[in-house]
Amino acid sequence: GAVVSQHPSRVICKSGTSVKIECRSLDFQATTMFWYRQFPKQSLMLMATSNEGSKATYEQGVEKDKFLINHASLTLSTLTVTSAHPEDSSFYICSARERVGYTFGSGTRLTVV
Amino acid sequence: QKEVEQDPGPLSVPEGAIVSLNCTYSNSAFQYFMWYRQYSRKGPELLMYTYSSGNKEDGRFTAQVDKSSKYISLFIRDSQPSDSATYLCAMLKETSGSRLTFGEGTQLTVNP
Numbered sequence: 001g002a003v004v005s006q007h008p009s010r011v012i013c014k015s016g017t018s019v020k021i022e023c024r025s026l027d028f029q030a031t032t033m034f035w036y037r038q039f040p041k042q043s044l045m046l047m048a049t050s051n052e053g054s055k056a057t058y059e060q061g062v063e064k065d066k067f068l069i070n071h072a073s074l075t076l077s078t079l080t081v082t083s084a085h086p087e088d089s090s091f092y093i094c095s096a097r098e099r100v101g102y103t104f105g106s107g108t109r110l111t112v113v
Numbered sequence: 114q115k116e117v118e119q120d121p122g123p124l125s126v127p128e129g130a131i132v133s134l135n136c137t138y139s140n141s142a143f144q145y146f147m148w149y150r151q152y153s154r155k156g157p158e159l160l161m162y163t164y165s166s167g168n169k170e171d172g173r174f175t176a177q178v179d180k181s182s183k184y185i186s187l188f189i190r191d192s193q194p195s196d197s198a199t200y201l202c203a204m205l206k207e208t209s210g211s212r213l214t215f216g217e218g219t220q221l222t223v224n225p
Binding site: 091 | 121155157162201203212213216217
């Protein structure tokens with residue numbers, strides 16, 4: 001089946017630094033990828049839709065300058081959390097659609113200290 | 114009102130029990146209905162999806178969709194401790210730009 005690889009699985013960074021998270025579709029091409037954020041014991045919150053070769057579409061309330069998304073190829077999308085602060089600590093998950101099913105990455109737990 | 118409602122639980126059952134998980138929704142435009150399983154600190158894993166009304170079975174799992182009642186269910190037979198996870202329902206309408214709409218998730222624990 002379709003596989004989405006997400007790295008790193010866990011990252012700890014200092015406040016004020018930037019962190020890049022990668023999401024790759026391994027055996028299919030994904031013109032669209034999705035980035036979610038998940039707080040403990042809560043459902044997934046869609047942050048943005050990443051479109052290959054064009055600008056990402058951000059959900060209301062998500063700062064595009066803080067969460068930079070780049071979808072430079074049909075198999076790779078990246079999310080960069082810029083100038084991270086402790087309130088950005090969360091579980092970030094990417095997803096790509098293959099036919100009807102959406103495949104999710106394994107998630108990245110970001111801790112900002 | 115949320116588009117998709119799901120009881121967050123938690124739900125605790127003994128091993129071997131039949132588990133019933135449910136979601137209701139308000140938007141009749143939803144066409145695809147999915148169930149995901151999410152283990153702690155992992156990404157969601159697609160269990161099953163159905164298109165429109167009807168039943169679909171895969172091993173110990175059965176998904177049901179009743180569009181007339183705007184109600185979907187996931188049944189787990191002979192539940193195992195390894196089924197302990199959060200189960201999320203998700204729905205898709207093609208006019209939404211391929212965006213999934215999730216339920217809140219139900220936390221399930223199967224006790225040995």
